[in-house]
Amino acid sequence: xxxxTEYYFTINASYHDCLRLYSGNKKHVVIRDEAGVKxxxxxxxxxxxxxxxxxxxxxxxxxTEHQKIxxxxxxx
Numbered sequence: 520x521x522x523x524t525e526y527y528f529t530i531n532a533s534y535h536d537c538l539r540l541y542s543g544n545k546k547h548v549v550i551r552d553e554a555g556v557k558x559x560x561x562x563x564x565x566x567x568x569x570x571x572x573x574x575x576x577x578x579x580x581x582x583t584e585h586q587k588i589x590x591x592x593x594x595x
Contacts, residue, residue: 521584526552527594528580530565533573540566552580564591 528550540548540562547559558580568574581590 523584523589524582524586526554526556526558526580526582527577528552528558529577530568530574532575534569534571535573537569537573540569560591561588564588568593 530550539545546562548562548565550558550560552558560580565574568576568578576593577595579590579592579594580588583589
């Protein structure tokens with residue numbers, strides 16, 4: 520039985536940088552985790568964490584064995 524896959528990463532983007540997520544037709548953003556693995560994340564999962572200062576913090580992403588998002592949380 521295959522297990523869930525977990526990723527940890529830090530995002531530090533200004534509000535100006537985040538505005539690009541709202542314009543255009545991109546649906547995913549590629550993020551490099553702390554181990555150097557590239558992860559494609561749907562933009563709609565990131566938007567709730569954007570503030571007037573942008574998005575800053577450490578995040579935890581868990582994917583199911585079928586590569587579906589099980590959990591995406593800000594941990595600091």
